[in-house]
Amino acid sequence: MWGRSAMQYRASMVLTMLNSGLTASLELLGILVVFGNVHSIGGFSLPEALYLYGTAQAAFFTSDLLFTGTEYLAVRIRMGTFDGLLIRPVGILPQVFADQFTPRRLAPLVPAYAALAIGVAGAPVRWTALRIAMVPYTLLIGVAVFGAVWILVGAFQIVAADASEVMNSVTYGGQFMTSYPLSLYGRNLMLFLTFGLPLAYVNWQPTLYVLGHADPLGTPSLLRFAGPLFAAALWGLALLAWRQALRHHRSTGS
């Protein structure tokens, strides 16, 4: 239904779709160029890197499609139209998500899934049932983790009104971080992303399992499957933050 709003500007939508699809494709091309010169990055071969990249991008852009409404909350708060959501008999979070839903966000999913498909086809993996199941599982965890991050972004926007730049470092930064083998970033950052901000579980840990790599940090292999725990914890945190943010809004007004 909200998609229809976007359809009102058909030409604009087609152009932005092309644009965002193309931008995402160019990034993919960049990876190919890098692999024209080296045979592996961070211990990953080209199809392996594409697999990892594909899972990150697919998860991120799927979450972007579903949950990104929170990114625009600050505008609503400042314009005073946020109150309009509070007088509707449906949940506020679903309204916020639906608010910015547009089919144009489907475009970057194309190169993302293409990279994933190439990765799956080309990686030297003996596909067992568990490994196959790990692919959609990885995506699911990824979408869940990014989704929780979007909710945190929303909560932050309600309280801090305009701090979207700060939050961009978390969301788009997270997207960038997870797109490449974490082994590229050095040990300390890897430690942080595994035990601090658990972005490693979006796709790095499960991918290590699927591709049969050992964790350079030497973590026990059980951690490859710890994703749901971290995702659930992050959701708990995000929903709590969201509730607090709403309470804050209600007690201060707009």
Added chain:
Amino acid sequence: MNSVPRPNIVSPPVAVSRPVIEAENLSKTYTLRRKSGRLKRERTTVEAVRDLNLAVAEGELLGYIGPNGAGKSTSIKMFTGILSPSSGKLRVAGLEPIRDRKQLARRIGVVFGQRTTLWWDLPLRDSFALLHRMYAVPDARFAANLKRYVALLELEPLLDTPVRQLSLGQRMRGDLTAALLHDPAVLYLDEPTIGLDVTSKAVVREFLAELNREQGTTIVLTTHDLDDIERLCRRVVVIDHGTVAYDGALTALRARVAPDRTLVVDLAEPGPAIEVPGATVTRVDGPRQWLAFPAEANAAALVAAIAARYELLDVSIRDADIEEVIRNLYTG
């Protein structure tokens, strides 16, 4: 021991006389942080609403007025479940606004005159369809309501126009329809006629009067337009400094305050303040003078009395507007 039979308390049946809005000592305080040094921040508390008491019966059409910043919007936001009260009791349609937000939303309609709650890029028809599903209005009820309001507000030719292309008056009619499709018990209107031309204002007023008469919808009308109040509301609540300054009939308010009217005269040449029985000069600016005289006095006689003694170029008479009525309520 702990199995003492307790009466099964469901929500009590709503009696006809039971207020649909009940506020008891309702207060809202904000804490503001102000910079008072390089790093120091001072906390100040602002009482936007304090000890507000109000009971609105079902089917009333209430004028809710007061100067800007008096606490009107803040209290309305509490009534609609947007803001939580700092203290006091509040029940709307038997519900507690913040706790029962979703349930309450089904029982109330809200129209903000200055911001539309419609979907900016969607045609009205789609906005209405969306509300149909959002409020889960039964199909037959929705169809009947839509037909009725579209006819009353003459929206038929506009149904397929995106909201952004509608004029202010058209959009207001769309907003009114949108707020009523789910048969709310209470309708809050914040400045519904602001910026509208005379014809649109008349349409909106007539519509509200009929809605209140035919459907018995309780209407809370916030406005700065005295005409709106005069034409629609028998009861007026004046909010000032966050609390109820007056609650009663409009006629009684007028009589109680009896604001002076103002006569503005342009003399041929500047001179001392005019001396005339029945009026007092409040301001002199060159040849122009402002005289206050009682509302019930004969203006023509006063002008004649002045013209007999001074050479007049121009005169004009101004009625006290609502702001003055309210101000007089305090100073008088």
